[in-house]
Amino acid sequence: MLRCPPAKESAVTPAAKTADPIDLPRDVRESLDAAVSAVRSGARTWSLLTLGQRRTVLRRLRAAAAAVAEEWADVAATSKGLEPGHPLRGEEWLSGPYAALVALDAYADTLTSLMAGGSPLDTVKLGTAPGGRTVVHTSPLSATDALLLSGYTTEVWLSPGVTAADAIRRAGLAQRTPRASGGVGVVLGAGNITSIPYLDVLYELMAFNRVSILKVNPTQDALVPVFERALAPLIEPGFLRIVRGGGEVGGYLTQHPDVDHVHVTGSDATFRAIVWGTGTRPATPKLKIPISAELGGVAPIIVVPGEWSPADLTYQAEHIVTMRLHNSGHNCIAGQVVLVSSDWPQRDDFVGALRAAYNRAPRRPVWYPHSDARLNAAREAYPDAAWCGDGTRALIETDGVEATAVETTEYFAPVLGIIDLPGTGQIFLDTAIAHANERLTGTLGANVLIDPATHAALGMDFERAIVELHYGTVAVNAWTAFGFLTPTATWGAFPGGTLEDAPSGIGIVHNALLLDGVERTVVRGPFRPFPRSVGRGTFSALPKPPWFVTSRTGAAVCEGFTRFRIDGNWPKMAVTLVKAFGA
Structure with missing residues (x-):
């Protein structure tokens, strides 16, 4: 059973009321008609x-x-x-x-x-992925992005049968x-x-x-x-x-x-x-x-077991907490279900680190309309859940408890579930992917955390497993939100949604290269931040990323990044980067 400090009075904002559809007043109709005209x-x-x-x-x-x-x-x-x-x-x-x-x-x-x-892809690297898929390496595309977002990349995988020549010829759309x-x-x-x-x-x-x-x-x-x-x-x-x-x-x-x-x-x-x-x-x-x-969905966070240091456990726990608590959990891409190995020797250490990070993240209002009703639904479905962060955040360990509600309800609020699955290595990864595909509602985004040694041991079997993860964005050692924020990546449900059944929607957005025939975006990030990233997997010059909810200097650094995009002032950006190392 997870334990957090006793809950205080909820800080959830009151639910807003929405009116049933009614006939619009004449002046409103005329105004809308004029806008359409x-x-x-x-x-x-x-x-x-x-x-x-x-x-x-x-x-x-x-x-x-x-x-x-x-x-x-x-x-x-x-x-x-x-x-x-x-x-x-x-x-x-x-x-x-x-x-x-x-x-x-x-x-x-x-x-x-x-x-x-020419084509928007004339200067973009192309590659391949399992199943004969063409891959467009969509970021970084500049030295500036490679520095500011060090260690993070995005790829757009095109649907099987779309060749590199097709991609180049068709990029640009309308x-x-x-x-x-x-x-x-x-x-x-x-x-x-x-x-x-x-x-x-x-x-x-x-x-x-x-x-x-x-x-x-x-x-x-x-x-x-x-x-x-x-x-x-x-x-x-x-x-x-x-x-x-x-x-x-x-x-x-x-x-x-x-x-x-x-x-x-x-x-x-x-x-x-x-x-x-x-x-x-x-x-x-x-x-x-x-x-x-x-349309969102229930996003999985697959934690592949390996040998993690105490620093790894703390960092990745804060990573997961960011996936859930960014914008107070009011995100269609918020991680909601953590899939963890019951056979992982470090399973209890990991859950302890996750509980601690979930509880100590900065307090904030749960502001989105009807959030109180969603949190109450979680409370009713899981009466033994731990309530953290002054009682505004539910942490649900489903071992021996029916998991259907947290697997099928997009709470759109601070509700995080933990589900244990058997196995280690490739067996666990395959089991977790099947569970995500078959049990969780939606196909918008999935996150996978895997240490470099385990990743290397799995080799191409890991890439083949990613093919089977049927989500519009798959993030490896990153949060899918990085794909959302990258304009040259694509964002949307995995292909196949229909009017009758579209749990995460139909079509894509963003896609600034205007690619055609898109299947998914794959985001890759560093398992460890600087300086622990040196010589230990994917290198990153970034310390704790500024978008982590536990970053002490995140507000200043995010503002500094934005101002740099406005004016390109490198001396000011240098000051921002120094602040980033104070995270």
Whole structure:
């Protein structure tokens, strides 16, 4: 049984109430109709722009995002209850303006390649993965990224049968045929990570030549003035309109006769309501236009047993806690189920380190609407769970306890489960992968932690095992969020989602190289930080990464990284790097 300090009164914020869909007032309908009409005119304007003119739009967007970056991060942090000086405010720099800036730069590079008559892949290394898959090594693509994100790489694995020649020829998607309009889309923005609606609008425009109506989630209403300024270069010519409202506004837009496509980031329940309506599922979908979606899921963290030092146990425990507690657990990619070997001699030491790290991570509000209900559901399903962090974080050890609830419920809150499986080495890895594929809801992201010696012993059998892990992003000694943050990587469910069954969604986003035929992204990171990474597996010059929730200097370093992306000031960046070593 796991033990944490006695729970205090819950700090969970009260659940917000949402209205049932209703007929909209006439003035609201007219306003939405006018927005759709404006972007439909803007769609024609976009189709007339040359690639050079589009790159100019991206540069204007970059300047606009840079101008509001500080306000963006501050408003986002404050809206989530992180007051000035809170050690986790850096999250809002990285997952907000930083993500927007690096994406804009990457898209501009893609347009530059296409303008020259080439492919975005002309200077990108290609390789292969088991099963005849073509691999695109999507980061780092510059010396700057190799330094700032030392030891971390991303690869996009294309679907079997897509050759390197196919990849090179097809990269660029709609920007290869800029005059072919994708029409008008509705983007139903996520409510948790502030860059998501921004990046989704960009991808619609770049991958499909599709202009958008962005309906902001009510949790991000405070950011609308920031978005309006950051996205002004799209709003002014009619490529975008931003609207507010609840589910009834989204419902009206998805059924609008002049809308051609819907993209949603949200829950499976929201997706079903859009496609099929509420109540008994009809014979045919309520939605009559195509839809893409990113819907989350229950993400596994597979801990492959090996010989770990006490420092390894502490570091990887903090790594897992970051996967769960970033943004207070309100992430579709938050690690939720730790799969650990019951035959690992260090199993109890590992769980002890995990419990300690989970409890001592900085306190923060559990702010997302309905989180209290989700935590209460976990409390009811697992009455013997340990409640850590002043009683706001559930840690569930399922040994001898029914694990179905934590395996199938995306809690979207600080709930972390531990499930024991038998075996070591390849046997354990294969067992854990089968368990993740067959028992856990969703196919969005999976994490694997493995020490260098065990990795080397498994050799190519490890790569073949990764092939069998059916997730849209697989992170090895990293968190899948690194793939989310890397603009040249792809983000989305493993292929195969349908209107009838799409537990983690349909389609991909980000993908700034505009690759076609994508199967998944693979992220790789260092098992150990600097200086312990020297000569012991993948080298990294980074100490504890600034996105770790236990980083003492994370807020300053994340802000410094973002400001460097804005101005490229190396002397200031040197000061930031010194701060990073104080983590």
